[in-house]
Amino acid sequence: MPTYVINVPATSANIGPGFDVMGLSLSLYLTVTADTSAAASVTIAYEGANSEGLSCDPKTNLITSTALYVLQCNGIQGLPACALRINNRIPLGRGLGSSGAAVVAGVLLADAVGALHLSRQRMLDYCLMIEHHPDNVAAALVGGFVASYLIDVDRSGNIPASEAPANIAGSTPDEQRERELRALAADASLTLPPENIGHFVQLECSSAIRAVAVIPQFELATSKARAALPATYETRDVVFNLQRLAVLTTALGREHPDPWLIFRAMEDRVHQPYRMHLVPGLPEILASFNPDNTPGLLGICLSGAGPTILALAVSDFDAIAAKLRAVLARHDVDSKYQVLDIVSEGATCEAQP
Structure with a gap:
């Protein structure tokens, strides 16, 4: 089994007038190394600074709990055994996208260990079910100077279930798989992300x-x-x-x-x-x-x-x-x-x- 190395950049959101819209990805990284070769269970170890108070319990750590959510939505009930080493160079609680980076890292971790082959757009859907605001996670996912928006949300800030695609009898394997995943998610009391919750464009930056x-x-x-x-x-x-x-x-x-x-x-x-x-x-x-x-x-x-x-x-x-x-x-x-x-x-x- 391989070792996966995930790097997620810090981000700065808003950039003045672009409240909840604009994001910049910056050269400061969260690095997650997942060694799946010999681990008997899921373990978490932090290296370096910016780890004070962060959970090493896979059930409550933001990275692994995000990964578990994505895996369960795709019919995989547990995070495969792996030894995680996390080096977070993004200061916590400082407005540099530390939580967004953790969520993105969790989605990429699930995609890798679960062999899900998610598109970047689908990854963004999962990120937004947890983070709710697209500016940081979109910039962290795709890089550069990014503008983004969400589909309409209800007054509580939640993405309404009515936005989920209807379970119409499909003509493609992808549509059949989507129906199966929604049934699995319902059985497990999970909310499977609607498709295309958020949209983004990458803009030029000198x-x-x-x-x-x-x-x-x-x-x-x-x-x-x-x-x-x-x-x-x-x-x-x-x-x-x-x-x-x-x-x-x-x-x-x-x-x-x-x-x-x-x-x-x-x-x-x-x-x-x-x-x-x-x-x-x-x-x-x-x-x-x-x-x-x-x-x-x-x-x-x-x-x-x-x-x-x-x-x-x-x-x-x-x-x-x-x-x-x-x-x-x-x-x-x-x-x-x-x-x-x-x-x-x-x-x-x-x-x-």
Whole structure:
């Protein structure tokens, strides 16, 4: 039996105006090595940092519980015996897609050990049944600069069962297999993902652009950041974001990025104004930094739900990081930083003999 090596990139969601829409995949990885050659059971061992508090119980670990869900939906009742070594270089709870990466890794693990041969689109369906928001998982799956959307969801944020394809007598083996899997899932009280829950497009992003991630040394739960958002928005604020998002999707792909065009296009009125108080120093950063006073800078935003601050830039990366960290330090926030590439390749799984 082979050893599988799964690599999933970190991601930054929203990128300013693209709340729950846009994602960037970054050169920081979750690596899962699954040795199926001699294991008698499923074991989990974490290596390196970013593992504090994570479960090594296959039933509750996010990676293995995701894998088990996918396998059970495909008629395989247990995760085959394997020794998992997990090296997570993505900081937890910092707005860099750590949970999304774990979910993607779990789907790829199930696909590998179960020989499921899932398409990337079907993998996304499984990811969305767990993660519910497409921005991080779509970017992690396919790589690059990604825009995505979900099919209509109900008021509780769940994907409605009515969106599942009807069990019409099919004319192909795939349709017959889908009916069989739905019957198995129903017997096991599982919800088999509808097909094509989410859709995505990969957009151009200039190779000159890198991401400066300034990472405060505290966690911010996504649930807390979402709770800070209003229930309704003024039309003018929604229009403000739509205008900028439309421009941003093209502006980042230009060979020679226009700093002020991108800077203005990364402004936001939907989520950052309501979350700024959760990251001391962020209001000052958003109000005072610009391409004229910060050489190399293209734009600044909260990465996902935060607290990481993401600066897109074409030069002077370390200087930009130092300037951002100095503001945070004045507000008694300790931070670290990494200069990351925007990677065009998403999650991978390689079999080694």
